[in-house]
Amino acid sequence: MRILFWLGLLVLIILALKKKMQPPRAGSGSSGYPGNSADSENAGSRNTESAETMVCCAHCQIYLPASEAVQRGEQVYCSKEHADLA
Ligand SMILES: [Zn+2]
Known part of the structure; x- marks a missing residue:
């Protein structure tokens, strides 16, 4: 019975870690975090260009x-x- 407790705890920890890892990716769209950061860089350079x-x-x-x-x-x-x- 005790091993079930530890197994459950392990699953909870894995789920918690997965949740911690996912929000930036999920929040920035399905294409993934790196693409989004590139987009924001592009937007930044576009902003400076249009600001000129x-x-x-x-x-x-x-x-x-x-x-x-x-x-x-x-x-x-x-x-x-x-x-x-x-
Ligand atoms: Zn001219």
């Missing part, structure tokens, strides 16, 4: 990130060439 200010070239009206723009006075340009042309 987009500026319009005063010469060709193309939109580009402000960090890549060339500024001349109050106008911004997509390249040095367009800045020199204007």
Whole structure:
């Protein structure tokens, strides 16, 4: 009778461990935890990209990130060439 108690306890411990392991995977979808972490990394980089200010070239009206723009006075340009042309 005593071994049944220990067997039951062992099963309970295994179930508890399984439950502890599963929530992150189950919570993040069936594809698994690693995929989800990659998704959140992508979302983070997407957020930083979309957070960057987009500026319009005063010469060709193309939109580009402000960090890549060339500024001349109050106008911004997509390249040095367009800045020199204007
Ligand atoms: Zn341009």
